[in-house]
Amino acid sequence: MKEDDPRLEQNKREKPVSQMGKVISTGFIGGVFWSFLAYVASILNYTEIKPSLILQPIALGDWKNGTLGEFISIVLIGVISIGVALVYFAVLKRFTSMWIGIAYGAALWGLVFFILNPMFPDLKMIFELPRGTIVTTVCIYILYGLFVGYSISFDYNELNTNNEN
Structure with missing residues (x-):
């Protein structure tokens, strides 16, 4: 067998994930991770607000206030977070400063709480x-x-830097 045989595993290349795929996965993972941390914070009595807050406007059974409701809410927040990430990608992706992300998070807090x-x-x-x-x-x-x-900004700017070279 030849060393550069394309059938060999070591010579196969993984297809890169598209930039939109990375944005979607970043949004979902970010939403799930940070809402799970909010759930832990509520268990530890750091906050009165739980992720199941998102289910309040919907008329459902009492299960929405239990552990099952919390985990369904965490996944639902992850799905909604995909949209939030897509908005960031559409509007703010070219900025490299971490302060833009911090301001975006503060703006989201203001949107939800006000x-x-x-x-x-x-x-x-x-x-x-x-x-x-x-x-x-x-x-x-x-x-x-x-x-x-x-x-999102790092990935976008990294891709653009590589394309220019």
């Missing part, structure tokens, strides 16, 4: 929430925005 607040009947107004809940949720949203934003 603008979308009336959608969630059990969510208190922001000024009625305990300070610990506010600080914890702001931090989680900022870290989520940083993760999604910097991952």
Whole structure:
């Protein structure tokens, strides 16, 4: 057998994942990971807000307030996070600064807690929430925005740098 035989495993190349595939997977993984961390924070009483908050506007059974509801909510947040990542990709992908991702996460927090607040009947107004809940949720949203934003921007700029060479 020849060393450069294309049938040999060591000579096969993996097809690269498309940039859109990376954005989608970054969004989903970021949403699942950070909402799971929010669930852990709620178990440890750092925050009153759980991921199942997203199921409140939907008339479902009492299961939505249990562990099953939390895990379904975590996956649902991951799916919604794909859209959030696609918005970041469409608008902010060319920025290389981590501060853009941090600002994006803070803007998402503001969107959920100020603008979308009336959608969630059990969510208190922001000024009625305990300070610990506010600080914890702001931090989680900022870290989520940083993760999604910097991952997408880094990948986009890395691909463009390689294409120019």
